[in-house]
Amino acid sequence: MTRGPIRLDVAVGYAIPRKGLPAANSFRKWAAAALEGRIREADLAIRIVGAKEGRALNRHYRSRDYATNVLSFPAELPEGLPKGVKFPLLGDLVLCAPVVAREAREQKKTLNAHYAHLTVHGVLHLLGWDHEDTREAECMEQLEREILAALGVEDPYRDE
Incomplete structure (x- = not known):
């Protein structure tokens, strides 16, 4: 565990109109x-997309023909990066706005709370966390709860 301030560069891109979506900050x-x-330091990109792009990315990278809430693309090892691109490149997150909005309504969560949860969830994936088995899922969910509580966001798993 590292201590002290981190140097963080987050590029946020909106591929759809920003109205009603959380601010880049x-x-x-x-x-x-x-x-x-x-x-200690990280560079990452977050892109907010519509259903068409979300579905295309999920189909291409995960062979699943539907739009999903969040996709995480961890950066390759330094040897695999193009010349001039250096770590601390962490990776990219893609959040599909229509899916996030639908899930927030269905789960009776505020849109911001759901975006906060999915951003935290996606970033943890970029760090190597996963939920492929029950034990991993429980550990990751508990970490998400702790991070979100510190942000003032209710437990996203409370009703499960």
């Missing part, structure tokens, strides 16, 4: 909370 705050104490 919110995504930066949520990513920083997920990284705090875990990494």
Whole structure:
């Protein structure tokens, strides 16, 4: 666990109209909370997309023909990066706005709370966390709860 301030560069891009979506500063705050104490510096990109792009990316990279809430693309090892691109490149997150909005309504969560959760969840994936088995899922969910509580966001798993 690292201590002290982190150097964080988060590029947030909106591939759809921004109206009703969280501000870039919110995504930066949520990513920083997920990284705090875990990494000293990081560069990452977050892209907010529509259903068509979300579905295309999920189909291409995961062979699943539907739009999903969040996709995480961890950066390759330094040897695999193009010349001039250096670590601390962490990776990219893609959040599909229509899916996030639908899930927030269905789960009776505020849109910002759901975006906060999915941003934290995605950043933890970029750090290597996963939920492929029950034990990993429980550990990752508990970490998400702790990070989100520090942000003032209710437990996203409370009703499960």
